[in-house]
Amino acid sequence: MAESVRHEKTARQLRLLSDALDSGRLGPVRRLVNTLSPAEIGNLLESLPPAKRTIVWGLVDAEDDGEVLVHVGDEVRESLLAEMDPDEIIAAVEDLDIDDLADLVEDLPDAVIEQVLLSMDRENRERLEQALSYPEDTAGRLMNPDVVTVRADTTLEVVLRYLRLRGELPDHTDRLYVVSRRHQYLGRISISDLLTQDPSTPINRLVDDEQAAIYVGETASEVARKFSDYDWISAPVVDENNILLGRITIDDVVDIIRDQAEHQALSAAGLDEDEDLFSPVPRAMRRRLIWLSINLATAFVAASVVGQFEGTISKLVALAALMPIVAGMGGNAGTQVLALMVRGLALGQVSASNLRVLLWKEIRVALLNGLALGTILGLVVLLWFKMPGLALVIAVALTLNLLFAASAGVLVPITLRRMGFDPALASSIFLTTVTDVMGFFTFLGLATLFLLK
Amino acid sequence: MAESVRHEKTARQLRLLSDALDSGRLGPVRRLVNTLSPAEIGNLLESLPPAKRTIVWGLVDAEDDGEVLVHVGDEVRESLLAEMDPDEIIAAVEDLDIDDLADLVEDLPDAVIEQVLLSMDRENRERLEQALSYPEDTAGRLMNPDVVTVRADTTLEVVLRYLRLRGELPDHTDRLYVVSRRHQYLGRISISDLLTQDPSTPINRLVDDEQAAIYVGETASEVARKFSDYDWISAPVVDENNILLGRITIDDVVDIIRDQAEHQALSAAGLDEDEDLFSPVPRAMRRRLIWLSINLATAFVAASVVGQFEGTISKLVALAALMPIVAGMGGNAGTQVLALMVRGLALGQVSASNLRVLLWKEIRVALLNGLALGTILGLVVLLWFKMPGLALVIAVALTLNLLFAASAGVLVPITLRRMGFDPALASSIFLTTVTDVMGFFTFLGLATLFLLK
Incomplete structure (x- = not known):
């Protein structure tokens, strides 16, 4: 709801721009673009496919170029810089604040960095070198030396x-x-x-x-x-x-808060917050392939668990249809716990002193949900396959897997944090490995024990 | 990395507090708490289990009570208000700014609202009534009438x-x-x-x-x-x-940005951003049960697809072990596309004018990833089961499912948005239904066609 106004406004601009670009009338495009603030131009450029992006970027007032570069993600910035010759880049960046310049400089070609440094007066050059001496993502990089x-x-x-x-x-x-x-x-x-x-x-x-x-x-x-x-x-x-x-x-702090939120949302899917919506196919492919390969390796682990029970499945094929339900529901329930934990960790609300209380709460929630959902699932299975034993086994397996899911949802992110990893990034892979493996194992294991004679 | 400082600071405070609370020495707790800003106290209260939360809330300086209430989520606020008698509530809220008071007032018991209104002078009462006449989440609610x-x-x-x-x-x-x-x-x-x-x-x-x-x-x-x-x-x-x-x-705007980010992160798991980390078990259970029930229903759809192929599986049980890989990899790949789309929609970067380009890009990425991962998967299956036909079938099925996943990742969120739904909330359920159903169907269908004679 709340987002739709922005959506509509930018969508309207995009449509106007697209139409004008398609018709080749660049005058109206230039006028439209230059009524926007640098942040708005940045957002617009991010939403344009490469060919149109290049055209529009050429129409932006030269005096706004630097500020626009500050306001786009790293990948888009790279694509924009690739369209500029060294003189244009120097003209664009020389009026920027030191903190913005420090942010930009590392994306510039080495030869251009040298020219930018030469074009600055001594005081500003020293300030920039000072800023660059602090690690990224520290106060030293965010600050501006211009103070009264x-x-x-x-x-x-x-x-x-x-x-x-x-x-x-x-x-x-x-x-x-x-x-x-x-x-x-x-x-x-x-x-x-x-x-x-x-x-x-x-x-x-x-x-x-x-x-x-x-x-x-x-x-x-x-x-x-x-x-x-x-x-x-x-x-x-x-x-x-x-x-x-x-x-x-505060304006730089607002950018940090936005970046952190994007990082959390995208890293859960193994993506980088600087990813360009229109990044070149080979680059997008390479980046996603890493994440998907890790997931493939964990999927083999789960498959090998199922492989151990081939004898059971061949005697009761219904198990094959039902086993993804047990594993998948564990994944869904665990993801809910995980989302709460990742937020709690980011806000500093979760630590050793309240971990036990949290775990105990989630275990109880999982047990109650397991009993409720297990009952529903058992009844449906009873109606479908007319096998009371199978219905009971799947109900118990689901309940057990929700308990595993809740424990993993609480313990995986906090363990990753303690080991120095970003819990937003890697938790979901570990969680679904646990819920898949334990889901298949409990369901097929119980079936082997109680349904085969 | 970046989060760990906050984590450590709050964790240290929490440990000190926990120790002091456990030992029953409330003097040090009171001193510690009242060195914090209202926002920090709010964060601290959110991270305490109910019993300790009640004790610490009783130790907060009365003059900070109102500001602390403004800084906590709806559920925690409710639990704090439940500990206060009407006089305390009135004393706490009467010095708040009109925008904060308007935000709070709807969570107060009716009788207390009336008393709060009576305790205000006429000008402020009119201002409050004015503020409450605007819908939530509009500028009217956020503004403060105190202007020079x-x-x-x-x-x-x-x-x-x-x-x-x-x-x-x-x-x-x-x-x-x-x-x-x-x-x-x-x-x-x-x-x-x-x-x-x-x-x-x-x-x-x-x-x-x-x-x-x-x-x-x-x-x-x-x-x-x-x-x-x-x-x-x-x-x-x-x-x-x-x-x-x-x-x-800007301070209120920073809160909006944080809330929006939390909404996006939690609603993907069917949770509310106001959810209390320690919400009572029956309430937490009820809320999650709705989400899990919807997921259960979609899991049945996928299971019934598998059910159609019981004959095939009974002849080649290896299919049962391998089919979750095809479905799951589709889900993972689709989730990546979805995360980019949800961000793009929120920023207004995705619309009808660039949808086709985006879809085409994602299809190409999926095709290349499908060929790469399909080859790996095929080779592993070949080594595992020594069946070239099975290896080829799973490679093709995986590639097809990644194509379905990419299409669903692009089209599901934009369709939900057009129908007036929040794409962050419901997209993942639809997406995984598509990738499960199509994953099982293509893999088991191709196996039926080409592997059985």
Whole structure:
């Protein structure tokens, strides 16, 4: 429901664009494209097949090129950069903020990086090199060194005079940072106070020093958590000596939150959040083949379990029709538990201290669901095959498999996390291996024990 | 990796809390809890089993109660409200912003709602009733009526004097809104300009009227899209006559983005994003049972397809062991396509104009993957069963099923969207039904045609 407005708006733009592109009238396309913000242009380019993408990219105002490149996924960015010559790339990126430039630079050809560095003045070059010295996905990469600082031993009036001399403030400046003579971070004063407090107020009376600054080595996801828990618009970044290095702003944090969500949704299917909707077939194939091959290997494990029971199946072929139900229902029930666990782990809500309670709760839910669904399944099997023994065996096997599924749903993601793996990525493969193997084994095993004489 | 810091921090808090709670020393628990922000307390409460949750909730400072209630999911909120008497609830909610109060009010018992309304002054009561008159998940519900407005026919100096008289600005005020005599929205001026421009500047020289205001009926997800495409901190909300009604701020938008991401992740498993990690067993069971019952019904469909081939299986039992591989690999491959499509639909990147190109791309990827995986699978089957015919049949069946999977992965979500359903919710059930049914049918059908004589 909620998504459909966006869908309709972009769909309308796409249709207009498609029609104009098909008819070869590029004037209207150019006008349409350049009414959009760089983020919107990025989204539009992501939704265009390669040939049309190239045409539209050529029509984007050169001054927007850099910002558009910042707003697309890695794969699409690569395809756009491939259409530009070095001079265009340099012109596009030289006005970007340092944090955006650092994000982009690693996707550029080496020769172009060198030219970009040469085209910058010394201060900016040093800032960029500084930014690139921090690992990706840390506060150091997200911050922008462009910060307005004031000293504590002055008055509001002096600060106000300084700001008028300085001119325009950096985007999203909601606070000024107070620093010592050695540029150590002391606290922040809000813009709101600058406008509403008496000009004669000493700055040190306005300083809020309650919140510690962000350490430059903190991870992006920890930064995102703090912004969202404390409703920040911007936050200062310091080094280990509390020297103020820069500032992170909410717009970059919103991008992190979106990326994390996409990562979680796509990695469950073995995909990368930077995957281009229209990535070239050989590349898309290679990437998916890895994931599917792992799944194929686990499918063989499950098949070999079934293989052990060929004698049983040959005596009672109904088992072959029914066994996927037991395995599949385990997979479905386990996936539900897994989804809750992956969210809980991402939010830091699941840990050793509540694991036992959680497991016990899921075991009880699985037992009740197993009894309910097992009864339904048993009755249907009874009506279908008229074999009370078979009905009882499948009901018990289903209940047991839901118990295995619940245990695996709780324990697989937390075990992967402890071993240092991303639970969103690999959990589902392990889970379905457990539910397939145990589903086939319990059902065919019970059938062998109780139905054959 | 990135999540582990948060995990560790909250896990440490949880362990400290658990130890303190177990030992019955509530003093340290209270001190620990009340160093946290309301959002952090909310997250902590979500991660506690019911008994401990009740104890910790009783230790939270009364003045934080309202904000904490705003920051937890619906189910947890219900469990917390159940622990409070009406007076406590009224005290907790009466200082909340109108948008937060509107969000909360519908979860309160009727008698309490009435008392809350009575405890408010007339202006706030009218504002609350106004907010509640807008549908959930629209701009009207998200906005806060507390807005600083100025008139165009004045100077910066006058505005600065007015702000000093007015005192503190509402949180996240990065722009003032310029309105006409009839309170129609005319544009915005940035706080940054107030601080850096000459005081004698007329306001109408500073007004930015490029961006239209948000219409009060726009959906929450359209609001979120605009904030993220335009990097807004706050945005004005108007009615159909362009009368300024209020203001939406980025902190609420961040919550929307998080909720949408959780909705997408959990609804794929048939769960609600408001589900409590520790929801009572009967409730958790009921909710999951609905989803599992639908899956059970589709599993019967697949089983009945297998049932049609009992004669074939009884002659060649190896088919029983191998058929889940064909069906399961189709499910895995289809899920990958589905994940890309659901993201593309949510971002408005997929529509009628590029559907054919997308489908064609996915068909080619599936064909290549089918040939690659089919070859591997065929070779393994050849080594295992020494039957070249069987190896060829399974290779062809797998390739065909990957083609069905790719088509269903593209077409199921877009069809559901067109019919007005949420593609994130129901797509996976339809997809796996297709891949199970077609997997069993092609494999067992081809085996019947070519392997039996």
